[in-house]
Amino acid sequence: MARVAREMVEKAGINVNQLVKLLVKNAAAELTTYYYYTILRCNLIGLEGEGVKEIAEVARIEDRNHFEALVPRIYELGGKLPENMKDFHDISACPPAKLPEDPTDIKAMLTVLVEAERCAVRGYTHICNLTAGKDHRTYDLSQAILNEEIEHESWFSEFLGEGPSGHFMRRGESSPFVSKFLR
Amino acid sequence: MKVFTKEMVAQYNGKNGNAAYVIYKGKVYDVSASFLWKDGTHQVLHSAGVDLTNALEQAPHGGDLVEKFPVVGIIKSAGRSQTISKP
Secondary structure (H helix, E strand, C coil), X not given: CCHHHHHHHHHCCXXXXXXXXXXXXXXXXXXXXXXXXXXXXXXXXXXHHHHHHHHHHHHHHHHHHHHHHHHHHHHHCCCCCCCCHHHHHHCCXXXXXXXXXXXXXXXHHHHXXXXXXXXXXXXXXXXXXXXXXXXXXXXXHHHHHHHHHHHHHHHHHHHCCCCCCCCCCCCCCCCCCCHHHXX | CEEECHHHXXXXXXXXXXXXXXXXXXXXXXXXXXXXXXXXXXXXXXXXXXXXXCHHHHCCCCHHHCCCCCEEEEEEECCEECXXXXX
16 A cells, blocks of 8 residues: 555545545456457457457457556555455446347447446546546546547447547557556 | 335335435436446445435436436425426
């Protein structure tokens, strides 16, 4: 634990125990989403599915990166990860991104993907709102993750016909915003 | 439509096998089936059995996410039942 760092956050008026629980729940959401996206990606097949596979894969890898980036902050603030994988799954801040009944229904697949990203966008917006001007490190991390989650949402939203994302695909390395926390 | 007082709704806190109800704009919603309301708690900060109308103004989502859940009743206002207009 980073004792003084935790004290600074407490002195700024944040309930650190609540914040740590939120961070653990969001870390759980990232790792479980990484798992469920693995299944979704494997089932994105055929003429329509192949077109979505690449962005699903980028989102999957970046969600795992988000988990990796969150873990140090959880421990710095005196928290810890659950010891039981089932508990970890069950406390996730977002519902499981389960494979739809008909995996060949590309709209159903995209709906699962976009809803998972929208849950994440809400979650990190919430953490940013809680920590803005008070816990600079958690804010910086959450904002970096939020930037990537918003991009993921807009990619899947674009495929659903909700309007252009305005983005190009990633070129080269993943996690342009979060990578500074992974070095 | 069943008429609840806030005290009655407080019993539905999602704990010890109780259902999880929340109040939003005078209606009582059953959120028990939601993954995000396990054990009557939502995102660490919110509990079932209470009126979330004000809390939702600060939430990172709108009331539409609450309105997806089944309505199980309305809140009794002072002296009379609150009327709910039909769509």
